[in-house]
Amino acid sequence: MVFYYQDLNLSNRVIPILLLLTFSLPFLIYFRNKGLALLVAVILAIVQLVAIIGNVKRLPL
Incomplete structure (x- = not known):
């Protein structure tokens, strides 16, 4: 699964920590x-x- 979070600085830091x-x-x-x-x-x-x-939901699709 690949998720793209280019425009969200917060989730770029939070998601890897959550996964770990x-x-x-x-x-x-x-x-x-x-x-x-x-x-x-x-x-x-x-x-x-x-x-x-x-x-x-926040990402423009």
């Missing part, structure tokens, strides 16, 4: 608390979807 958090944070928590890891993964996925949908 989405993949790394649940794995780090998983070793201590599996339920918490699942919750964090779900919350991060929702935040990411909202960010991506918000950016797609």
Whole structure:
């Protein structure tokens, strides 16, 4: 999947950080608390979807 965010400086910084958090944070928590890891993964996925949908709506198609 390729997303274009040329005109949005904020998302250029936020999206890669969100992606990194989405993949790394649940794995780090998983070793201590599996339920918490699942919750964090779900919350991060929702935040990411909202960010991506918000950016797609702002882009002139």
